[in-house]
Amino acid sequence: MGSGVRFGILTTPIHGAETPYGQQLREHRELVRVADQLGFDMMVAGQHFLGTELRYYQPVPYLTYLHGAAPRMTAVTGIMLLSMANPVDLAEQIATLDVVTDGRCVFGAGLGYSEREFRAFGIDSRSKVKRFEHGLALIKALWSGEKVDFDSPYWKVEDVLPAVQPARPGGPPVWIGGQSEAAVRRAARLGDAWYAPPFPSHDELAGLREIFLEERAAHGLPLDGDFPLRRELIVASSRREAEELARRRSALRYQTYRSWGLSGENTPVQADAPGIDVERQFLLGSPAEIVDQLGRLRDELGMTHFMFKSHWQGLPHTEAMRQLELFGTRVLPELAG
Numbered sequence: 590m591g592s593g594v595r596f597g598i599l600t601t602p603i604h605g606a607e608t609p610y611g612q613q614l615r616e617h618r619e620l621v622r623v624a625d626q627l628g629f630d631m632m633v634a635g636q637h638f639l640g641t642e643l644r645y646y647q648p649v650p651y652l653t654y655l656h657g658a659a660p661r662m663t664a665v666t667g668i669m670l671l672s673m674a675n676p677v678d679l680a681e682q683i684a685t686l687d688v689v690t691d692g693r694c695v696f697g698a699g700l701g702y703s704e705r706e707f708r709a710f711g712i713d714s715r716s717k718v719k720r721f722e723h724g725l726a727l728i729k730a731l732w733s734g735e736k737v738d739f740d741s742p743y744w745k746v747e748d749v750l751p752a753v754q755p756a757r758p759g760g761p762p763v764w765i766g767g768q769s770e771a772a773v774r775r776a777a778r779l780g781d782a783w784y785a786p787p788f789p790s791h792d793e794l795a796g797l798r799e800i801f802l803e804e805r806a807a808h809g810l811p812l813d814g815d816f817p818l819r820r821e822l823i824v825a826s827s828r829r830e831a832e833e834l835a836r837r838r839s840a841l842r843y844q845t846y847r848s849w850g851l852s853g854e855n856t857p858v859q860a861d862a863p864g865i866d867v868e869r870q871f872l873l874g875s876p877a878e879i880v881d882q883l884g885r886l887r888d889e890l891g892m893t894h895f896m897f898k899s900h901w902q903g904l905p906h907t908e909a910m911r912q913l914e915l916f917g918t919r920v921l922p923e924l925a926g
Contacts, residue, residue: 593926594887594895597631597665597817598624598913600655601900602643613644616906618658620899623910625659627917628925631695632659633667633896638706643902649682656690663693667784667896668766670701672717673710676724676744680731684755692756697784698725699766718775719743725763725779732760764817773797777804782815790869794820798890817894818886822872824879824916831873838901839867876919883924895924 600617621632632655634648652664664686671679687694700717701707707714723741730737731751739746755761764784765776776783783801785794798816805812821839825831867873872882886892899912 592887594883594893594924595630596628596921596925597633597663597667597894597896598629599633599635599667599819599896599898599900600651601898602635602640602645603900603902603904604644605640605642606644608644610644613646614654616900616909617655619906619910620913621655621662622658623913624917625662627913628921629662629897629917631663631665631894631896632656633665633697635667636669637703638670638673639709649686653686653689656693660690661693663695664690665695665697665764665896667695667697667764668699669697670706671698671724672700672714672720673706673712674724676727677731677746679724680728681751681753683728683761684732684753687755687757687761690756692761694755694761695764696728696761697764697766699784700772722775722779729760729763734758762815764815768797770797770800773801774804777801777810778808782817785816785818787819787821787870790866792869794818795890815893816891817896818890818892819896819898820872820886821867821870822879822897822916824874824876824912824920826875828874828878831871831875832867835867835871835873838904839871876915879916879920880923883920887924 598621600620604613624632632652634652634655635645636648637643637645648666648669652666656662656664666683669679683694683696698721700721704714707717712720720743723743727739727741727744727746730739732755734754736748736750737746738748762781764782765780766784766786767773767776768786768788773783785797789797802812821835823831823835823838825834872879874882883892883895886895897916899909899916901909
């Protein structure tokens with residue numbers, strides 16, 4: 590069926606403040622340990638601030654902790670809110686993560702969308718694109734191994750040769766998230782890959798992938814790089830069962846995103862479960878059907894990495910682990926390199 594796909598496991602936050610922190614640590618540690626045994630290559634942690642419904646531990650220390658349970662796996666920040674960050678601080682955090690994982694790190698970054706978060710950092714969200722672009726340029730300069738002179742409206746670094754450098758020369762790969770046409774074009778110009786979120790429909794995803802490749806070609810950039818992809822996925826004994834599980838599990842999750850302010854192009858944020866079109870957004874079915882759907886994403890769109898989520902809000906950990914085991918034993922071996 591062609592070249593192999595690399596698989597990542599999402600350490601999805603599903604608990605709020607009411608859950609003892611030790612439970613979350615135990616569940617995610619077990620998740621990555623078992624994923625490692627099943628042949629997954631990557632562990633992924635995302636970022637939010639001031640979470641109320643969900644508890645996001647910050648990605649760099651959290652991935653460092655989880656890496657102890659699965660040191661073979663690559664740690665992926667998917668994604669960090671670069672528009673709200675100080676790029677000097679973030680450059681040294683990611684460089685440190687790259688060092689402690691012995692070069693097994695990917696820097697995933699994006700703009701962010703929550704006005705609550707921007708207000709908390711004292712940042713005008715209208716400046717987020719410029720802050721992102723200037724911040725990423727400074728991070729790359731700090732990772733270059735050369736003396737840095739950088740002057741922008743937001744940050745200034747004068748005649749500095751940083752001692753904190755990533756394990757890999759030039760730094761880890763940069764995956765840029767986003768789901769609008771502008772975000773995808775930005776990822777094509779500035780990143781090593783576009784990290785596609787799960788929200789666009791299947792048709793929208795294909796269109797955005799074409800836009801990414803078109804923008805890369807226009808700037809003379811390679812077209813054969815990584816294409817890491819998230820899709821919501823439910824594997825079950827039949828497609829009908831998978832569809833019902835998808836509707837049930839996704840309702841609370843999407844309501845949470847909506848309450849945080851996620852909206853706009855290619856974003857399904859309806860207020861109720863019937864508004865979620867699982868047919869157009871999810872991969873669903875038996876193990877054989879899932880293998881076929883993932884194989885098409887690889888062969889038709891060039892997917893190189895697939896990030897799998899087994900945890901959902903309200904789903905017991907034991908059920909999430911059963912989903913992981915089913916995927917890891919019946920789907921992953923058919924597609925992995």
